[in-house]
Amino acid sequence: MDEHGKLTVRRLALWGIPLSFGVMGLKMLAWWVTGSVALLSDGLESTVNVVAAFIAFFVIRYAQKPADETHQFGHHKAEYMSAVVEGVLIVVAALLIVREAIGALGNPQVLDAPVLGLAINVAATVINAVWAAILIRAGRKYRSPALTADGHHINSDVITSVGVLVGLVLVVATGYAILDPILAILVSLNILYQGWKVISRSIAGLMDQAVDPDEEAAIKKAIATNAEGSLGVHDLKTRSAGAATFVDFHLVVPAAMAVGDAHAICDRLEDAIRAAHPGARIAIHVEPESEKAHGVRVKVKEKSK
Template sequence: MSLGIGAPPSSIGRGVRRIAMATVAVAMLVLGLKYVAYALTGSVALFSDALESVVNVVAGLVALWAVHVSYIPADNDHPFGHHKAEYFSAVLEGVLIVLAALLILREAWFAYLEPRTLEAPALGMAINGVATLINAAWATFLIRKGRELRSPALNADGRHIMTDVVTSVGVLAGLLLAIATGWSILDPALAALVALNILREGFKVVTNSLSGLLDQAIEPSEAEEMRQIISAHADGALEVHDVKTRAAGRATFIEFHLVVPGKMTVADSHCICDRIEDALQARFEDARVIIHVEPEEEAKQTGVPVL
């Protein structure tokens, strides 16, 4: 058996934590701008936009905690590390998104019962527009870094903020229409649409995170690439079977059985395992590889022949 455990460079952990801290700062800035826009106009649609930013601040703080925990080295109580802490963060963020949507629906209903006249709409929408541009730039950065660093917390934050951007654009467009037509009913209607969109995004965030908590296998395209890497570096072995994978944040756990000729020495089979491990770890960041070596006489099932 051969086991490869590679801890992520500390510089990566520090980088992710810095991004998480910056996310909180950006969320607080955007929240301040959006609240000012709401206070100037009294628009329930802009209130809904500001309320989602409150969720962004809370979610950013939770993500910061989760990222810190996920980079704590493995210990006796957690020998496989703490990578899944980020999934808990993403699940909590999804729950907060749903809660925000319900609060927005409540405000939209009251505004529908008692329509409000918008005050200083141009200035309020201009301020909200600046906040939306800041959000768009930061969300794009978070999604890119989340994928690059394989951080579920950063990726979930980026996806949520991008949803905020889309809804903000819709709110601004709708308010322009409300001003042009004089239909005050459009304000609570827009807020309700924002809430429904937020509910949809919250559902997606929760389900994606639960898949990670339930040890979902890696993507089919990655699994195929993994098999090709094993085949290309397993010269001297006969076949591979019982391949299992799971993703836990940035870590990828790979386990399989490697069948070798019965007369092969332990040293030779160990060399094959080392080659495979090195190749897999070069492709999959923080790969944890477990290989069970079997002599061909005792192999219990037919697997994938090594080419």
């Protein structure tokens, strides 16, 4: 990620703090004017957004610190920690909602000022929908797990809000107040599922998961097309760490090849891989043809005559 990308990610993380406070305020206001347990559940989920926005801002700043003597590969994985914490907070919010909803099942309340409350919640939902789209797009573009996780969580908040709005319209239309706490429980189940997805994606990153198949295919194509002069490539390995992707493989060359010629092939391969996968950190082990190959092989395309 270049300096422009880093600055963009930090700015988005900073703007997430006041926006999350604003949305939470609107949702809690909607609950206050209606007394709806479902709207309260929606508002409680937004409190997680506030905490997550603060965590994401500070963690992203830390993750962008350059490598140092004690963290020689950088601080990229710190973003996964932010995403894990956010996932845990989502689960906690869901459990709080369940507690409130179960308490209301035995004594469902008729909603006060439902039209005003729903209008306020619609405004908060629209803000969240736009912001989630911005975060997810930027998170993917700049390979920021923290921004992506925040965007997906806010997007799940939008889905939750839409479900709540539809359910409360039914409550008002039918007069069945019991639908309100039932709806809140259904909302909590969806929030639990979203929390699990955020946690599982983050743990995969912490465990050095390989890049996805499409990215790996692009890397293999770049190698196969630009490894002319070598005898092949094997033992290709990849791993993702926040905004960074690490690529490691063995390059087999003729035993009599000069070091300078082998180095030129490595330079060509590094440029090609970075063109296909910007920001990749590449380590190439050059070995003579007498070495026994092992691991994943990448066939070199022969130059057409």
